[in-house]
Amino acid sequence: MLDATQRKDIKxxxxxxxxxxxxxxxxxxxHGIVRDILTKSPNHHHGIKVRLMSGEVGRVKEIN
Structure with a gap:
């Protein structure tokens, strides 16, 4: 299962x-498509911070 707190699981x-x-x-x-991964560390307990194609920035809670 993919883990939203692990950078390696998000592409x-x-x-x-x-x-x-x-x-x-x-x-x-x-909901959206990942454009950029903003978190530099390999994991983050609140979720990896990303920028979506729409330009919105937030922490990943679910990987679809």
Missing amino acids: SGQSVAIVLKQDQRSGILT
């Missing part, structure tokens, strides 16, 4: 669900 072009900074309290997920 550019992948379909993911992220939580945007302003949606962290509500937990609303935004």
Whole structure:
């Protein structure tokens, strides 16, 4: 199973669900395609930060 907290499991072009900074309290997920991986470390306990093709930035919660 792919893990949203592991950088190695996330690739550019992948379909993911992220939580945007302003949606962290509500937990609303935004779906899109990964353009850039912004987290440099191999893992992050809140999810790897990515930029979607739409330009939105957030942490990955689900890998589709």
